[in-house]
Amino acid sequence: MSDLTRSAPALPALPLWRILGDEGFRLFFPLCVLHGALWPFLWVAIDGLAMPLSGRVAPGIWHAHEMIVGCYGAALIGFLTTAVPEWTDTEPLRGRPLYALAAFWGVGRCVGLLGWDAAIGLAALADLAWMAALLAYIAGLSLRRRTDRLLAFMLWIALLIAAEMAARWGMLRGNADLAATGAYAAGFVFLGFLGIALARVTVPVTNLVLDPSEETSPFRPHPGRLNLSAGLVFVALAGEAFGLSDAVRGYLWIAAGAGFLDRVAENFVGRRFFRLEILGLALSAGFAGVGLMLIGASLLDAPIGPTAGLHMALMGGLGIGVLQVLSVAGLIHAGHSLPFPRGLRFAFLLIILAVLLRAGPDLGLFDHPFGAPYLASSLLWSAGLLVWLRLYRGYIGDAEHLRARGC
Template identity: 55%
Template sequence: MSARPALTAVLGDEGLRLFFPLAALHAALWPFLWVVVHGFQLPGASALPSGLWHAHELIFGSYGAALIGFITTAIPEWSDTQRLRGRPLFILVGLWAAGRTAGFVGADALAVAGGIADLLWLFALPLYVAAVSWRKRTTRLAAMVGWLSALALTGATARLGFLTGDADLARTGLHLAALVFLGLLALVLARIGVPVTNLVLDPSEETSPYRPHPGRRNLAPGLVALVTAGSLAGWSPAVTAYLTIAAGAAFLDRVAEGFVGREAARAEILALSGSSLLAGVGLLLVGAARLGAPFPETAALHLSLMGGLGLGVLAVFAIAGLFHTGRPLPLPRAARVAFALLVLAALARALPDLGALPSPPGPPHALAATLWAAAFLVWLKAYWPFLSTPRAPDSGGC
């Protein structure tokens, strides 16, 4: 009997094995500490509002790790190239973790070192994808290179604001980074939604019954890009409001494509459609708030970023976590429970501020933070045995 490989060798075999658990741990712990333990204050923050660190760590901490895991796993599969293994992945882990040292307690003194580390991995991702695209002589990855480059530039803008103590600059960079992540979400959902839906409709993979209209594929990311460009150009709040509403409608159009018969009730389809639904409704409400609706824009943003983006990330964790460890659909019960907990967390965070529900008892947003942490911990508990087990020789991808 051959010896079982070391855990580091198993985790270093593929990006998702290493970064998805890290992303889940960070997503579970950071908001809970911020809300419940620290009471919306961070012990190391002084120059800038603690809320900016909170937004930064959600975007570049939790979602950043998820993005690294996704890119280092999906790009080799999409391009039919060798995946990154071992040392390159652990270097990326080190850079990502170094960036979290400052954000964990909002330590202004560590902002320089943390910022450099974050910028290194942020710019490494588009360079990696561009290098793969160049070697394969393909333009199919050009959109991904563009979005990743935009994320790196917005991350640099936010970090410059942190380093200079300019709260407005940091806030602008974080807002633009959030839009870029929503654009990436739209791009990823368009890319993975078709094969997942076809697999649900025909598990034998002999046919491809689901073929959405090709003109809709880039509608949502294109409109999010227009909103981002308008924000950068300084267009009026009314103009960006209507553009944001249009982007939200494009996400809802993606939801309509999820109606594929009774299989639309499958957890895999519901999670992907639900991600578009929450992102789209959130963007619609952001636009409404800018046009004078009686609720804060931050509540609507939480619906898009916690609900839409969070559910999309968790859906990718659940689906790719099966396929890349040699396990078939359907999703395990724990994944469905995690989806429900995350949706409840997003609603508990956003609906009271939108005036749709009374505030729950207890400290502000403590219920939302607890449900959010539970969602990622439930997924991690169920999937850790899969991810920490050596890859089967005949296991495919997604």
């Protein structure tokens, strides 16, 4: 057999720990999805939202905190440790630093799964450790590269640390109001992250959809509206912190919701608006906007409970937004490009149905399906995330892309 027809020797397989530790998205995107898919289902499957070791802290507070700080926190770590090095033209974190962040994050999640009141202090230290490390990492890059492009992210991480401290202190002291306030404040902080993330992601994604050759940039949004939604969330959070009247806070949250709906209008670029790459961005902003407006309306004495708006904004807006960011970054940073893989629409559909089934009973539109609160919603939510993982596991574990970079 000639050398031309002889097959090339097979390259040795890279170990899984090496692949996952190569960049933040490879490790933390699967952690985000697995936590978001399994934790809520296990809570519901055990006994409603009951948790085996929960005592002075209500299960509902554990649930809210874990979904916000746990699920969305993993997405935040993965996104920032992957995107920030690209924005600053620096080498990303790899190996031990990433696994150290994952270890701190994982301690909090193990405690949260069980609702382990006795270990709240340990979980608080672990969560504050990864948040502080993330802030120090971004601040260090900002100083080294002498750039102010990362200041907004640093501000919102600092606010997340403050919200986490309030939530954990409330848990430690058995103060349900403070714990709930801190947990939901963390959710609103993530909406701030969502606002600036959508501003960063929308322009390149829309231009890539409109011109796959990347020779032109037909989509150029008004720069004055770039951070409008995040800025209005910050103002509304300040209103909460200063204890303004219900009426004033209500109007501030309605304004923040309008800021996100403005992003929906900005996303409309003709018939290609209905491409999932753009539609997902609009759906995320739309659910966030409607949810914040419902929260504002409830403060203005509308016959709407606050939980409906919270789930529309934090489960819907943030959930769809996180899935969109994972979908875009999971392709681009793995060395691939748009369009999204076939079947991803199904994952988004399942998440949307889960949100509607969760918020519908709170709005008085219908009763919980099967007569079991949260069961149908948690099943659809888990299924949607697992569909995403099934579609993206090949991109996440693409060892050939690592070899092409000389890894």
